[in-house]
Amino acid sequence: MFFYYCDLAWRSIRQTPMLSMLMVLAISIGIGITITTLNVYKTMSYNPAGDRSEVINSVQLWSQGLDTWDELMANITYTDAINLRNNNELSLKAATYRTGLALQSDNLKIEPVLNGVRVTDRDFFRIFSVPFLYGSYWDASVDLRPAYQVVISQKLNLRFFEGKNSVGKTVFLNRKPYQIVGVIDDWNPQPKYYDPLNGAFNDAEEIFIPFSLTGQEEFDVWGNTSGWKFEPMLTYKDRLVSEKVWIQFWTELATDEKKQSYLGWLTRYVEQQRAIGRFTDTAKTPAESVQISDIDKWLEDNNVVPKDNKILVGLSLLFLSVCLVNILGLLLTKFLKRAPEVGVRRAIGASRGQIFSQYMVEVGMIGFIGGVVGLLWAWGSLTALHSYFDMDQSVTGLDVSMWFITPLIAISTAVLAGIYPAWVVCRTKPSVYLKAQ
Amino acid sequence: MLHIKPILSSLMRSKSAPILLLLQIILSVAIVANASFIINERLSLMQRESGYAEDQILTFSVYNFDPAIDNAKQNQVDQLILRSLPNVIDASSSNMLPLSDSGWMDRYVDGPNPDTAKSTPGFAFYLGNEHLLDVMGAKLIAGRNFTADEINSSLDDSGMLALVSQPLAKAFWGDESPLGKTLYQGEQAVTIIGVVDKLQGAWVDHENFEYSVIQNIDFGGNGSNKSYMVRALPEHIPALEEAIRKALHAENPNRVFDNFQTLSEIRSITYGNHRLMATVLSIMVVLLLLITALGLTGMVMFNIQRRTKQIGTRRALGANKRDIIEYFMIENYLICIVGGVIGGLLSLVLGQQLMKLYSLPMVPIMYPIVSVMGLLMVTTLAVIVPATKAANISPAMATRSV
Numbered sequence: 029m030f031f032y033y034c035d036l037a038w039r040s041i042r043q044t045p046m047l048s049m050l051m052v053l054a055i056s057i058g059i060g061i062t063i064t065t066l067n068v069y070k071t072m073s074y075n076p077a078g079d080r081s082e083v084i085n086s087v088q089l090w091s092q093g094l095d096t097w098d099e100l101m102a103n104i105t106y107t108d109a110i111n112l113r114n115n116n117e118l119s120l121k122a123a124t125y126r127t128g129l130a131l132q133s134d135n136l137k138i139e140p141v142l143n144g145v146r147v148t149d150r151d152f153f154r155i156f157s158v159p160f161l162y163g164s165y166w167d168a169s170v171d172l173r174p175a176y177q178v179v180i181s182q183k184l185n186l187r188f189f190e191g192k193n194s195v196g197k198t199v200f201l202n203r204k205p206y207q208i209v210g211v212i213d214d215w216n217p218q219p220k221y222y223d224p225l226n227g228a229f230n231d232a233e234e235i236f237i238p239f240s241l242t243g244q245e246e247f248d249v250w251g252n253t254s255g256w257k258f259e260p261m262l263t264y265k266d267r268l269v270s271e272k273v274w275i276q277f278w279t280e281l282a283t284d285e286k287k288q289s290y291l292g293w294l295t296r297y298v299e300q301q302r303a304i305g306r307f308t309d310t311a312k313t314p315a316e317s318v319q320i321s322d323i324d325k326w327l328e329d330n331n332v333v334p335k336d337n338k339i340l341v342g343l344s345l346l347f348l349s350v351c352l353v354n355i356l357g358l359l360l361t362k363f364l365k366r367a368p369e370v371g372v373r374r375a376i377g378a379s380r381g382q383i384f385s386q387y388m389v390e391v392g393m394i395g396f397i398g399g400v401v402g403l404l405w406a407w408g409s410l411t412a413l414h415s416y417f418d419m420d421q422s423v424t425g426l427d428v429s430m431w432f433i434t435p436l437i438a439i440s441t442a443v444l445a446g447i448y449p450a451w452v453v454c455r456t457k458p459s460v461y462l463k464a465q
Numbered sequence: 466m467l468h469i470k471p472i473l474s475s476l477m478r479s480k481s482a483p484i485l486l487l488l489q490i491i492l493s494v495a496i497v498a499n500a501s502f503i504i505n506e507r508l509s510l511m512q513r514e515s516g517y518a519e520d521q522i523l524t525f526s527v528y529n530f531d532p533a534i535d536n537a538k539q540n541q542v543d544q545l546i547l548r549s550l551p552n553v554i555d556a557s558s559s560n561m562l563p564l565s566d567s568g569w570m571d572r573y574v575d576g577p578n579p580d581t582a583k584s585t586p587g588f589a590f591y592l593g594n595e596h597l598l599d600v601m602g603a604k605l606i607a608g609r610n611f612t613a614d615e616i617n618s619s620l621d622d623s624g625m626l627a628l629v630s631q632p633l634a635k636a637f638w639g640d641e642s643p644l645g646k647t648l649y650q651g652e653q654a655v656t657i658i659g660v661v662d663k664l665q666g667a668w669v670d671h672e673n674f675e676y677s678v679i680q681n682i683d684f685g686g687n688g689s690n691k692s693y694m695v696r697a698l699p700e701h702i703p704a705l706e707e708a709i710r711k712a713l714h715a716e717n718p719n720r721v722f723d724n725f726q727t728l729s730e731i732r733s734i735t736y737g738n739h740r741l742m743a744t745v746l747s748i749m750v751v752l753l754l755l756i757t758a759l760g761l762t763g764m765v766m767f768n769i770q771r772r773t774k775q776i777g778t779r780r781a782l783g784a785n786k787r788d789i790i791e792y793f794m795i796e797n798y799l800i801c802i803v804g805g806v807i808g809g810l811l812s813l814v815l816g817q818q819l820m821k822l823y824s825l826p827m828v829p830i831m832y833p834i835v836s837v838m839g840l841l842m843v844t845t846l847a848v849i850v851p852a853t854k855a856a857n858i859s860p861a862m863a864t865r866s867v
Contacts, residue, residue: 129530142528339819
């Protein structure tokens, strides 16, 4: 029966090509726009941490004075980072910031390039489940006593060492030799959730070096440094002892008990710091001066999905509803035109249910065609977004799930629009039309 | 006017089609009004004058990676090299690049005592030498620029001077001239010696975007990563990149050059999201009007087909073509105006929601009104074609057929 209805539906669609084309056009444009905005929204709001979203937590501290900033900063001061790193209660913890260094190898044929570099602790790799191709992260002792060790990406390994195991070999960063201890496998989380502050859809760094080198190497900070009081930073030492915030701090807290106990520790830490004259905003209690954010909250707080996108999704859904109303009108038009035919079929024994399902099949078919065309629109517009607006490939790639979601939305939209017209037409009284004939 | 009553009663008899039409118009007005408001807002953001000679400014960064380099000395040498290059009008180091979405923000206070001093609004904080103003192409409207012997090398030197942008001066001192006034940064005194007409900062969406200060510090000495701005005529800029690389590299090979961009390019990247939003919404509005018009045409066509007999009868009874067209037009306008009023109200509600959720400004009442007018025009076009067709049906044909 279903295939028979499909056949009937196809014939009916071909009988009124203009009207059918209008409907397909309307539904496909509505779907095209909705899928485009949904796709961008979906990839932007993706949480790369997956199951570990609640386990990975960043730490924020209200370290400012009274009447200064009115929100918690994503970064913390160097002083606090060092103190938090020294807390042995935590199983995994890492301070981190971004810098840039010129990279060279023994192979002098390759010109030096300026690379973004992540300065961090060894636990960073475990917290963010960074996969290794060769070797591993540096030893725990390096986080305490700085050593010139480095973890590089597979891509750099390919360029400088032809993809062979380079563990133990040396690369030069700003002309200083660093020993390679690990090569990470393909790893580029999008959004870049461990540091969305410097562009949430930038690529992951390809070089990782120990945070413990910060004091002696005085790395530039590639990222935001914010201060709430006047502190001229003439030397790097000034930066390290200042109240300026520029470091992110990550921990692994697997259970709620651990979170509670860590929050307790942080609160005591704030009290302790107040005693020595820091954290001078007394309008807040010590407990209010600390916050830990899991990845969901972190991505939300850092506005990874711009509000423009949310507005666009909303408007495109409204747009889709206009298309729906439009199709509803057109379907009503079309079905009522066929009322005489329905009258005859009813008279020779077709039940209302049969008529209804026949028309629903036809509507579904229009929806399906509209969905396929809409998918093409969406693909086209995403490609255009990528090429004309320099939007990132990771955001403008059509998500695989959309291949299923699109026809689903299209068919259900069409079916929703078709219910009323089909219902109207199946209530047709045979007698009226038989008489007319 | 006489026609309205029969039209109304016929509309009431078969409600579903007009209700759908009404619904469509309500939604369209709500969307078009809000979208065009956002479009207009973005376009006016993008049209603001920056105050810079945008297409004459080439910017780039130099990273000196040899630890043995004396950064301050290197900076002086580099600037001399840049200025000596052919076709270069002027060149300067800078701590930040205008419109680049990244930079320094600071504020001064009006007295040395931090407890009683009043603070200026936050401003973009440019550090540069006597060449910077020239390179930027910014217009000095009062006071004077720095001279070569007034340039400091560090934030804790004495003899700090500053140029302020006119909007900042207005915001802090009103109509009073800021020239000669002393402000403080910590204990450091800063004297205002000039006012620049326009000097935008780095963050295009920031409320203090027009507030800027240039202070007399040649910043190139701090840190190993430096930004430079070079001014040249647009036709000379393409060749300049290679010339700069060569000249600076020849002087000292231990460095990496990066981010060669004109200020116009930087501007276009920074405003990219706004341009994107305006484009996407414009496309949406056009498509929406198209779909509405097409859908409407389809429905009117059907209505006419259904009423062929009625039209024929009316024609036979003496109605002329104009009467028939008028009938459909009035029917359409009735629905449009009711839909427009409800849609206009809905768009204000929607606008209010957007304002609450995303802190957008409120949609002015003009937008729904103009949207309704636009829709009236589109629907007129969509109705007039089938209505004319209907009017051309000969009475004989119409009454004979089904």
